[in-house]
Amino acid sequence: MVAPARTALRADRLRAVNVPRPVAVELNAGGEPTLFRRSRDNGDGQETKAAVVEAILQSWRVDDEWWRQLISRRYFEVALEGGGRVVLFEDRVSGEWFVQTA
Amino acid sequence: MPQRPTSSLAACVWIPLFPLRCEEARREGLVTHPTALLAPDLSRKLWQVSPLARHTGVRPGMTVSQAIGLCPTLRLCEPDPVHYDERFARLLAALNEVSPVVEAGELGLAYLGTDGLEGIFGPPKKVVEAIECAVRGTWSVRLGWGKGKFAAWVAASRAKPGEAVIVPAGGEGKFLSAQPIAVLPLDPDTHRRLRQLGIRTLGALAALPEEAVTAQFGAVGRRLWRLAAGRTVEPVVGSIAPEPIVAALTFFTPVGERDLIERAIDQLIARALKDSRRIGWRVQAVRLVAELESWGGDEDGGRGAACCAPTNRSWLVTVLLKDPTADGARIAAPLRTRLEQAPPAGAVTRLILEFTAFAPGTTELQLFARDAVAAARAGQRRALESAAREIHQRLKRTCLYHVIEVQPWSRLPERRYALIDFEP
Numbered sequence: 001m002v003a004p005a006r007t008a009l010r011a012d013r014l015r016a017v018n019v020p021r022p023v024a025v026e027l028n029a030g031g032e033p034t035l036f037r038r039s040r041d042n043g044d045g046q047e048t049k050a051a052v053v054e055a056i057l058q059s060w061r062v063d064d065e066w067w068r069q070l071i072s073r074r075y076f077e078v079a080l081e082g083g084g085r086v087v088l089f090e091d092r093v094s095g096e097w098f099v100q101t102a
Numbered sequence: 103m104p105q106r107p108t109s110s111l112a113a114c115v116w117i118p119l120f121p122l123r124c125e126e127a128r129r130e131g132l133v134t135h136p137t138a139l140l141a142p143d144l145s146r147k148l149w150q151v152s153p154l155a156r157h158t159g160v161r162p163g164m165t166v167s168q169a170i171g172l173c174p175t176l177r178l179c180e181p182d183p184v185h186y187d188e189r190f191a192r193l194l195a196a197l198n199e200v201s202p203v204v205e206a207g208e209l210g211l212a213y214l215g216t217d218g219l220e221g222i223f224g225p226p227k228k229v230v231e232a233i234e235c236a237v238r239g240t241w242s243v244r245l246g247w248g249k250g251k252f253a254a255w256v257a258a259s260r261a262k263p264g265e266a267v268i269v270p271a272g273g274e275g276k277f278l279s280a281q282p283i284a285v286l287p288l289d290p291d292t293h294r295r296l297r298q299l300g301i302r303t304l305g306a307l308a309a310l311p312e313e314a315v316t317a318q319f320g321a322v323g324r325r326l327w328r329l330a331a332g333r334t335v336e337p338v339v340g341s342i343a344p345e346p347i348v349a350a351l352t353f354f355t356p357v358g359e360r361d362l363i364e365r366a367i368d369q370l371i372a373r374a375l376k377d378s379r380r381i382g383w384r385v386q387a388v389r390l391v392a393e394l395e396s397w398g399g400d401e402d403g404g405r406g407a408a409c410c411a412p413t414n415r416s417w418l419v420t421v422l423l424k425d426p427t428a429d430g431a432r433i434a435a436p437l438r439t440r441l442e443q444a445p446p447a448g449a450v451t452r453l454i455l456e457f458t459a460f461a462p463g464t465t466e467l468q469l470f471a472r473d474a475v476a477a478a479r480a481g482q483r484r485a486l487e488s489a490a491r492e493i494h495q496r497l498k499r500t501c502l503y504h505v506i507e508v509q510p511w512s513r514l515p516e517r518r519y520a521l522i523d524f525e526p
Binding site for chain 1: 503505506508513514515516518519520521522
């Protein structure tokens with residue numbers, strides 16, 4: 001791969017993109033997310049924002065890397081009330097929920 | 103049309119791998135690594151290769167994958183032809199301080215006419231020292247001095263970096279005879295045929311009868327023979343900076359709206375750039391004059407126009423471009439800024455645009471200009487780099503990133519891409 005022009009490629013300067021952020025999720029009877037709360041630091045302290053799931057657009061599962069550290073996730077691509085689309089997933093190993101951009 | 107100045111005594115200034123040297127000059131640490139420059143076309147093949155890279159077997163014309171296969175630590179650089187041309191133009195301008203007769207060759211190669219310079223600097227050694235002084239600190243050049251461009255070029259090609267070879271007057275034949283035929287402007291086929299005939303040096307070629315060489319190689323052979331025998335003395339042909347180029351526009355009704363004035367400026371720049379005298383030159387200084395609507399003494403306390411003659415008013419802006427250019431947008435930008443900061447104090451009746459100073463262009467730039475895609479790409483890159491530098495200066499941190507593929511096939515979104523700082 002050709003390095004970007006005039007920029008030496010060094011692994012220590014790489015920044016991750018679309019890192020999953022932990023969220024608190026409310027589920028319906030079928031185990032699907034209906035609402036999630038995201039906390040973030042706004043400088044004066046933690047601010048929590050809630051987003052209501054309007055529709056689940058699609059869902060899928062990823063089970064991978066069982067030969068080293070198992071990755072097992074249940075993904076939901078959801079439409080939010082008031083607009084917006086995100087991906088929520090449940091880490092089936094730890095039981096935690098995360099949000100990512102779609 | 104004035105005759106172009108010529109000079110039979112010539113000094114040759116040569117900086118091999120000039121574009122690569124430009125990259126090394128602006129990117130620290132590059133000089134210690136095997137480096138290659140990509141071709142400015144879309145072939146993505148190697149254009150120039152540093153000696154360190156060449157040592158590993160990397161050669162110009164190879165594909166990137168071939169080169170990386172041979173040298174995994176190879177540093178690849180995207181070409182920036184506009185930057186190389188600007189650096190070369192600066193070099194020519196520096197040489198112009200020594201001699202008014204400067205002829206540009208390919209990038210990194212220039213000839214100076216030195217006829218008459220002995221009266222200013224002294225013997226050829228002193229002339230060469232003056233040239234070295236003019237470019238010292240910026241480049242490590244190879245210098246050659248002799249009668250005619252060919253002798254000067256061969257001398258420069260024999261010189262070590264930072265040194266000079268002087269061919270004394272009358273000693274051209276002796277000097278040239280010992281040189282390999284590779285110094286001649288040969289195509290590969292002629293080179294091969296000469297070697298098959300056992301001709302290795304200019305002396306061996308010159309020893310043959312001129313008619314025999316002409317019969318074998320045609321007109322090209324005759325020229326080569328005459329160069330090898332020192333019978334041809336090609337003079338350095340300088341260029342004359344064009345007279346100011348003027349374009350003017352008269353408005354039917356006085357114009358006060360800035361948008362209209364800006365549009366008129368764009369038109370005038372385009373018209374002036376098209377002037378045939380501008381070909382081969384880039385604009386360095388621009389003068390914009392606006393003749394403003396004249397008025398009498400009405401505003402002066404209402405004493406009546408009869409007692410005050412109409413006053414001619416004008417507005418003048420002079421801009422010196424740091425980087426000489428032939429790009430209309432880059433010429434217009436500082437004029438627009440001045441128009442915004444200090445607009446004319448009245449409606450404009452006539453606009454006059456003058457290109458008053460020029461910097462020499464190069465044949466190489468014209469070559470690149472034919473490749474519109476490469477030129478556009480280089481322009482975009484320069485604009486991006488300039489914007490990135492400005493942002494970094496203002497915010498003291500990098501806010502621009504390249505998106506690079508890490509594992510684009512991954513089923514986990516966060517592993518597909520990563521960001522890396524964009525540092526021009």
